[in-house]
Amino acid sequence: MNGKLHFRPAEADDFDAVQDLSAQLARHIEAPAPALTRTQFAARYIGPAAPMRLLLAADGARVTGLVAWTVTYELYSGDARAYISDLVVASDARGRGTGHALMAEVTAMARAQGIAKLGWEVWYRNTSAMAFYDGLGATRDREALPYVIEIPA
Secondary structure: OOOOEEEEEOOHHHHHHHHHHHHHHHHHOOOOOOOOOHHHHHHHHOOOOOOOEEEEEEEOOEEEEEEEEEEEEOOOOOOEEEEEEEEEEOHHHOOOOHHHHHHHHHHHHHHHOOOOOEEEOOOOOOHHHHHHHHHHOOOOOOOOOOOOOOOOO
C-alpha cells in the first residue's frame, strides 16, 4: 500500500475488480466462483436505487477491498439495521489496515443514517474472519440464530 487508501462507491467499470475480489472470497470460504454478470452487478450494486451498497477501498487506482451491505428495517422495534453481506480484502493487501478502514467507513455511514447496529454472518470455518471481527470488538449475536431455506432452481 502506498498510503493513499481512499474509499468510493462502486461504479459499473469496477466489475472486473469486484469480480476478482469476490472470487478470492469464494475460494477462501471454499465456495464456487461467483456467477455475477455485468448486468446483475449494475442492477444490484450501482447507483442510488440499487438494493445493495458497495463501498470500495482503493490504493491509488487499484481496488484492494470492498464491503457490501444493505439497510433493513425491523417492524417490531422500528429500528434500522445495516446487514453486511460481504467484506473482502485482496489477499496481497491483507494485514495493512484495509479491512479495519472499511469497517470504520461503513460504521460511519451507518451512524450518519441513524443506524445503531451492524450485523453479518461468518462462515463457521473462517477463523481468520472471526479473529478479525473479535479484534474490532464485535460480539457474537446471542439473540438470533441464522436459518435458511434452500430454494431449488
